[in-house]
Amino acid sequence: MSKKQMARQHPRRKGNPDLRRKTNQPGVEIPEITKELFELLEPTMFTPLKYLQGTHEKMMRDRVLNLPVMVALVLSIVYRQIAGISEAVRLLEEEGLLWVASLKVSKQAVSKRMMNVPAEIFAILLKEVLEKAAEKGKKLQVGEKWEKIREKFSAVWIADG
Numbered sequence: 518m519s520k521k522q523m524a525r526q527h528p529r530r531k532g533n534p535d536l537r538r539k540t541n542q543p544g545v546e547i548p549e550i551t552k553e554l555f556e557l558l559e560p561t562m563f564t565p566l567k568y569l570q571g572t573h574e575k576m577m578r579d580r581v582l583n584l585p586v587m588v589a590l591v592l593s594i595v596y597r598q599i600a601g602i603s604e605a606v607r608l609l610e611e612e613g614l615l616w617v618a619s620l621k622v623s624k625q626a627v628s629k630r631m632m633n634v635p636a637e638i639f640a641i642l643l644k645e646v647l648e649k650a651a652e653k654g655k656k657l658q659v660g661e662k663w664e665k666i667r668e669k670f671s672a673v674w675i676a677d678g
Contacts, residue, residue, distance in 0.1 A: 543604060544597040554592065554615060556653075557646045581622060582630040587640065589615040590627065602628055 522661075551593050555626055599605045613619045638664040659667055666673060 543608060546597065550596070551615065554596070557649050558588065558592070558642070581620070582626060582637065584634075586617050586620065587630060587634050588639075589617045591639070593629075602631070648678045 541607075590609065593599060593608070594605050597608075599608065600616050603624055606622060607615065607625055608614060610619060
């Protein structure tokens with residue numbers, strides 16, 4: 518049997534897809550989710566955090582990569598599954614991210630700023646967002662059929678498939 522005949526009988530395998538290099542494309546902004554993020558994280562709520570006393574007070578002064586920009590950047594990286602800082606900087610420059618208009622910054626500046634932004638600020642923001650989300654959930658109107666279920670259960674999970 519010749520090599521050509523063997524090749525026809527056994528097609529070449531392309532390898533394990535789990536081991537291939539992944540090409541990440543950032544997800545598109547979904548208007549409904551973006552609107553929800555705007556309601557939970559208003560840029561005006563960052564102002565008091567800027568004046569936190571302590572060791573980080575110099576780092577929170579007004580600058581191009583201020584707290585609202587950094588929060589929009591981090592949130593976009595997570596929400597849109599952006600592969601890395603380079604891609605996030607490109608998107609920030611071309612499209613803008615969430616409430617931040619297009620802004621030209623270097624990858625090095627963003628990287629350095631990410632290292633200097635205190636984690637406590639993100640913890641405070643998360644706490645405030647969770648409180649807002651809980652209040653919003655309490656105000657949610659449900660149909661008459663669901664009232665009895667709502668009294669007994671804190672959440673209802675629906676699965677399809």
